[in-house]
Amino acid sequence: xxxxxxxGRTKKAAAGLSQPTLSFSSRKxxxxxxxxxxxxxxxxxxxxxxxxxxxxxxxxxxxxxxxVEPTPDAEERALREKxxxxxxxKEKARRGGRRTLDPKSKEWEGLTREAKKAMGGMxxxxxxxxxxxxxxxxxxxxxxxxxxxxxxxxxxxxRWERANKWGLNPPEEIREILTTAQxxxxxxxxxxxxxxxx
Amino acid sequence: MASPLPAEPGPAPRRPNPSYSxxxxxxxxFVIDPANRSYRHQYSNVYFVRLVELRPIVExxxxxxxxxxxxxxxxxxxxxxxxxxxxxxxxxxxxxDMPLKPNxxxxxxxxxxxxxxxxxxxxxxxQDAVHLEDESGRVRLVGDVIKRERDREGGxxxxxxxxxxxxxxxxxxxxxxxxxCFAGLPELYKAPGDVxxxxxxKVKGKGKGKGKAEGMDVDEAPLxxxxxxxxxxxxxxxxxxxEAPADLKTQLLVEWLTGESGGPSRTRGSRxxxxxxxxxxxxxxxxxxxxxxxxxxxDDKQPKRFNTSNKTLYPSHPTKTLSLVLSDILxxxxxxxxxxxxxxxxxxxxxxxxxxxxMFGGPKVKGLECMTNPAWLEVGERRSEHVSExxxxxxxxxxxxxxxxxDSFFGTGGQTIDDVYKYLPSNARLSMARRTLEWRHIAxxxxxxxxxxxxxxxxxxxxxxRPDVYFIGNxxxxxxxxxxxxxxxxxxxxxxxxxxxxxxxxxxxxxxxCKTVEFEVPTWVGEANGHGVGGMxxxxxxxxx
Numbered sequence: 001x002x003x004x005x006x007x008g009r010t011k012k013a014a015a016g017l018s019q020p021t022l023s024f025s026s027r028k029x030x031x032x033x034x035x036x037x038x039x040x041x042x043x044x045x046x047x048x049x050x051x052x053x054x055x056x057x058x059x060x061x062x063x064x065x066x067x068v069e070p071t072p073d074a075e076e077r078a079l080r081e082k083x084x085x086x087x088x089x090k091e092k093a094r095r096g097g098r099r100t101l102d103p104k105s106k107e108w109e110g111l112t113r114e115a116k117k118a119m120g121g122m123x124x125x126x127x128x129x130x131x132x133x134x135x136x137x138x139x140x141x142x143x144x145x146x147x148x149x150x151x152x153x154x155x156x157x158x159r160w161e162r163a164n165k166w167g168l169n170p171p172e173e174i175r176e177i178l179t180t181a182q183x184x185x186x187x188x189x190x191x192x193x194x195x196x197x198x
Numbered sequence: 199m200a201s202p203l204p205a206e207p208g209p210a211p212r213r214p215n216p217s218y219s220x221x222x223x224x225x226x227x228f229v230i231d232p233a234n235r236s237y238r239h240q241y242s243n244v245y246f247v248r249l250v251e252l253r254p255i256v257e258x259x260x261x262x263x264x265x266x267x268x269x270x271x272x273x274x275x276x277x278x279x280x281x282x283x284x285x286x287x288x289x290x291x292x293x294x295d296m297p298l299k300p301n302x303x304x305x306x307x308x309x310x311x312x313x314x315x316x317x318x319x320x321x322x323x324x325q326d327a328v329h330l331e332d333e334s335g336r337v338r339l340v341g342d343v344i345k346r347e348r349d350r351e352g353g354x355x356x357x358x359x360x361x362x363x364x365x366x367x368x369x370x371x372x373x374x375x376x377x378x379c380f381a382g383l384p385e386l387y388k389a390p391g392d393v394x395x396x397x398x399x400k401v402k403g404k405g406k407g408k409g410k411a412e413g414m415d416v417d418e419a420p421l422x423x424x425x426x427x428x429x430x431x432x433x434x435x436x437x438x439x440x441e442a443p444a445d446l447k448t449q450l451l452v453e454w455l456t457g458e459s460g461g462p463s464r465t466r467g468s469r470x471x472x473x474x475x476x477x478x479x480x481x482x483x484x485x486x487x488x489x490x491x492x493x494x495x496x497d498d499k500q501p502k503r504f505n506t507s508n509k510t511l512y513p514s515h516p517t518k519t520l521s522l523v524l525s526d527i528l529x530x531x532x533x534x535x536x537x538x539x540x541x542x543x544x545x546x547x548x549x550x551x552x553x554x555x556x557m558f559g560g561p562k563v564k565g566l567e568c569m570t571n572p573a574w575l576e577v578g579e580r581r582s583e584h585v586s587e588x589x590x591x592x593x594x595x596x597x598x599x600x601x602x603x604x605d606s607f608f609g610t611g612g613q614t615i616d617d618v619y620k621y622l623p624s625n626a627r628l629s630m631a632r633r634t635l636e637w638r639h640i641a642x643x644x645x646x647x648x649x650x651x652x653x654x655x656x657x658x659x660x661x662x663x664r665p666d667v668y669f670i671g672n673x674x675x676x677x678x679x680x681x682x683x684x685x686x687x688x689x690x691x692x693x694x695x696x697x698x699x700x701x702x703x704x705x706x707x708x709x710x711x712c713k714t715v716e717f718e719v720p721t722w723v724g725e726a727n728g729h730g731v732g733g734m735x736x737x738x739x740x741x742x743x
Binding site (some may be wrong): 149154162166 | 238242243250654
């Protein structure tokens with residue numbers, strides 16, 4: 001179902017609490033579905049509503065051509081197709097296109113574990129289950145790690161490149177996350193967590 | 199009856215023409231691309247880069263220095279890992295908490311109630327507190343060692359330098375300091391491709407401080423005056439100032455540099471000694487404050503009536519005057535490097551960008567190099583290492599390449615040392631300049647009290663190598679010293695304002711000796727004995743205490 005973006009936005013705008021809107025890049029991704037999903041998720045996040053639009057927050061398209069929200073059946077299908085999809089993604093990345101970001105992918109598990117350990121098992125503030133998946137958690141901990149420098153004022157990818165230039169060895173997986181399609185288009189992945197405040 | 203001058207023996211003097219390089223890989227960090235300029239970055243990036251780059255160096259030096267200490271104090275990776283009563287050492291950035299430092303919040307609060315006091319020239323006080331901080335936190339440093347370091351002549355601490363301290367945490371949470379360590383003098387700058395030959399003469403230990411390099415063996419015969427190549431360093435030309443005699447001094451300087459002035463020499467030797475000396479100058483470096491704000495005459499302030507002429511009291515076209523002066527000098531084949539200073543129209547934040555060359559005639563004017571502030575440059579053709587004893591006093595010199603006779607110069611317009619001066623109780627500016635070399639950072643107080651461009655990912659004021667000559671303009675008086683090892687010395691030169699003192703520093707490229715030439719113009723009013731309107735006196739090598 002399409003997200004209730006218009007309702008949510010006008011309500012918040014009327015209350016004077018609207019957040020800055022996103023500008024979507026005009027770049028065409030290599031497959032059509034990857035555009036639909038990030039748009040819908042991004043818009044729902046821009047309203048910062050913790051309401052029923054939560055169901056859209058999870059995995060991006062599990063099957064390449066489907067536009068259907070993931071249901072429990074779809075998840076099983078997802079698991080079967082995940083192996084195929086990962087291989088496809090890597091192939092796409094090699095060919096120069098952008099891969100899609102799958103927060104439940106096994107690649108990020110090591111980082112997720114470390115991130116949770118770094119936070120001491122606590123949930124970060126203002127991080128509900130619909131706006132904050134494990135990739136957000138990883139990136140948020142990356143922002144707050146003072147070892148890589150101050151996070152304010154630059155995008156996460158720029159910060160990663162800068163930390164790399166200074167020889168601080170930031171984890172390579174974070175760069176992979178940040179150069180995926182969602183990593184570049186979606187502001188909640190691209191910008192640091194303090195970007196709307198500072 | 200005037201007799202004609204005897205024929206000049208030998209060929210006409212020609213200016214030496216050493217090679218020149220603006221050292222692009224060292225100068226590039228100071229150039230800010232106008233297209234990519236952005237002032238929205240925070241300064242925490244600059245502090246972080248400074249810590250990341252200088253911390254390994256300081257850690258290494260601290261380890262060497264303190265590895266023999268009883269108790270084997272460890273290096274703590276984070277300041278917040280301090281434990282009570284455990285001897286250890288930590289590395290971080292110094293922060294001085296000074297109540298007299300101009301604080302924008304206090305200024306705003308005061309603005310509402312009383313007239314704010316005039317800005318102080320210095321803001322150190324007895325209530326200053328020294329803290330050490332890194333990415334995790336900060337700790338206050340207490341103890342006699344810190345107090346002594348702050349108060350001693352030639353010492354001092356400023357905000358922004360990277361330091362290692364050995365000590366332990368007290369019961370009140372402060373850190374009692376037993377010893378300090380800085381990054382130390384960096385290596386001399388060697389151009390890529392230089393072969394590092396062995397130094398001549400004996401190496402004298404660390405060479406910092408007041409050591410004289412006695413016992414330097416001189417391999418060759420001392421260079422005669424004919425063979426030495428000099429570089430002239432001037433600061434504070436202050437063209438455009440109200441006082442007329444300043445322009446007269448500038449004219450005298452131009453005449454001396456172009457060889458038009460001078461007469462029979464006072465010393466024995468060939469005639470036209472002054473002319474020959476002016477002819478041996480290979481390059482002129484203007485280190486800051488070449489222009490000043492033109493002072494508006496009182497006539498300008500009156501409302502203009504249409505029957506009075508619009509002439510101002512003092513015709514002030516500083517840039518035109520300066521470009522005339524420079525073209526006079528350039529026409530005698532003397533190349534000029536122009537470094538902006540605090541009063542030049544080159545921007546208020548460091549690093550100041552080069553003055554646009556179109557101000558002085560555009561790209562068709564050859565020989566004029568407009569440089570950033572601070573700036574690196576290199577002038578070539580030095581002979582083999584060769585220093586005579588009595589020229590070596592305390593000079594901080596940036597290193598030179600030994601065997602290929604190239605001297606690297608590094609200079610600023612003076613704002614960096616002026617700002618460090620505000621933090622320290624002493625007046626010893628020469629030792630402040632030496633300390634900036636030891637801290638490996640020429641402007642540690644930027645961006646705290648010294649305005650600086652917010653670089654997002656670099657701190658260009660970190661000194662990774664020493665130059666051969668380190669010159670600083672716009673200081674109150676001429677001072678010079680040598681620092682570094684005896685075979686790898688760096689000469690520090692503090693240049694006074696030419697408009698005030700009339701002094702020009704001359705540096706010999708081959709031997710690193712430094713002397714001054716002073717131009718003076720006696721006052722116009724009531725000159726009873728009627729001697730000439732211009733004068734020149736030379737001083738030999740200045741021995742600094």
